[in-house]
Amino acid sequence: NAPPVRGVAIDRSQARLGIRHIPDRPGMAAQIFALLAQHRISVDTIVQSQRCQVIGGFASRDIACTIARADAPEAEKILTKVASDWGLGEIAIDTDIAKVSIVGAGMIGHPGVAAKMFAALAREQINIQMIATSEIKITCVVAESEGVKALKIIHEAFDLGGEGRIEIPA
Amino acid sequence: NAPPVRGVAIDRSQARLGIRHIPDRPGMAAQIFALLAQHRISVDTIVQSQRCQVIGGFASRDIACTIARADAPEAEKILTKVASDWGLGEIAIDTDIAKVSIVGAGMIGHPGVAAKMFAALAREQINIQMIATSEIKITCVVAESEGVKALKIIHEAFDLGGEGRIEIPA
Numbered sequence: 276n277a278p279p280v281r282g283v284a285i286d287r288s289q290a291r292l293g294i295r296h297i298p299d300r301p302g303m304a305a306q307i308f309a310l311l312a313q314h315r316i317s318v319d320t321i322v323q324s325q326r327c328q329v330i331g332g333f334a335s336r337d338i339a340c341t342i343a344r345a346d347a348p349e350a351e352k353i354l355t356k357v358a359s360d361w362g363l364g365e366i367a368i369d370t371d372i373a374k375v376s377i378v379g380a381g382m383i384g385h386p387g388v389a390a391k392m393f394a395a396l397a398r399e400q401i402n403i404q405m406i407a408t409s410e411i412k413i414t415c416v417v418a419e420s421e422g423v424k425a426l427k428i429i430h431e432a433f434d435l436g437g438e439g440r441i442e443i444p445a
Numbered sequence: 446n447a448p449p450v451r452g453v454a455i456d457r458s459q460a461r462l463g464i465r466h467i468p469d470r471p472g473m474a475a476q477i478f479a480l481l482a483q484h485r486i487s488v489d490t491i492v493q494s495q496r497c498q499v500i501g502g503f504a505s506r507d508i509a510c511t512i513a514r515a516d517a518p519e520a521e522k523i524l525t526k527v528a529s530d531w532g533l534g535e536i537a538i539d540t541d542i543a544k545v546s547i548v549g550a551g552m553i554g555h556p557g558v559a560a561k562m563f564a565a566l567a568r569e570q571i572n573i574q575m576i577a578t579s580e581i582k583i584t585c586v587v588a589e590s591e592g593v594k595a596l597k598i599i600h601e602a603f604d605l606g607g608e609g610r611i612e613i614p615a
């Protein structure tokens with residue numbers, strides 16, 4: 276019976292790109308990510324959640340994604356340039372992040388795996404800034420200085436063996 | 446050279462559970478998901494993005510996740526019960542959703558895959574409500590009535606063969 280979680284990874288080579296107040300109508304996400312792709316900027320994690328705001332009468336949402344830290348200045352520049360024409364709000368870059376992920380097969384079938392990862396981080400007072408999940412991966416973004424501590428505490432919490440850790444340095 | 450996208454799936458058996466204005470300090474996500482797990486409620490996709498608000502002097506974030514539609518009434522009930530003690534904002538359920546996902550190996554290495562999926566949806570005027578990604582999967586939540594149209598347009602956009610579609614009915 277394979278344990279639901281088989282490894283934990285940390286990636287400190289990324290930055291968070293946040294785009295606020297995107298008009299919530301079809302085509303906006305497409306436009307933003309097409310622009311990044313045209314500039315050869317690979318996007319790793321993308322999260323978009325509930326409507327945050329009704330600004331000036333129309334609904335908008337925020338999107339956050341992670342990109343290579345080296346691409347952050349260009350991403351910020353190209354999006355800031357179109358922000359006013361496209362009706363976007365603030366474009367923000369945060370390079371002070373570490374992306375910590377647990378991987379395993381079929382975690383969906385195990386209620387409590389996400390809670391256990393979050394609880395491990397909470398025990399070390401590590402604040403969770405961003406979350407994205409799939410059946411085989413749960414990703415949390417934390418402050419970069421907390422990355423190694425996060426890796427260790429999750430490693431312990433899930434009893435991972437020597438080969439259970441993967442590090443991508445900054 | 447395997448195409449980055451090998452299939453598209455639709456799941457109409459889920460509901461979105463949204464929890465607003467969660468005090469942004471360690472332990473809150475853990476507490477919420479531990480409660481759901483205690484009630485045997487499996488959570489599929491979880492997204493948490495930027496800080497939305499500073500409410501009454503402290504920062505808060507929203508979390509959205511998807512759960513089985515059958516679990517929605519109980520999830521809403523148990524979270525509404527603790528909302529005031531835990532300082533949570535509104536607990537909202539939306540059953541009118543379809544979760545559409547594209548799967549493939551190494552999509553991260555292909556800038557533009559996400560943009561292409563979003564553009565396909567935009568062509569049919571389908572609004573994207575929620576987004577979560579990993580290297581092998583990009584998930585969009587759309588209105589349930591748009592689900593089948595979304596499946597078809599993505600299928601076409603990525604030139605998927607007959608075996609490229611998976612449906613999980615409501």
Ligand SMILES: C[C@@H](O)[C@H](N)C(=O)O
Pocket residue numbers: 297298299300301302303304305323336563571572573574
């Ligand atoms: C906000 C953005 O995702 C928009 N809803 C779209 O479909 O493009």
Ligand SMILES: C[C@@H](O)[C@H](N)C(=O)O
Pocket residue numbers: 401402403404467468469470471472473474475493506
């Ligand atoms: C909002 C919630 O994710 C909080 N930051 C936590 O770490 O639990």
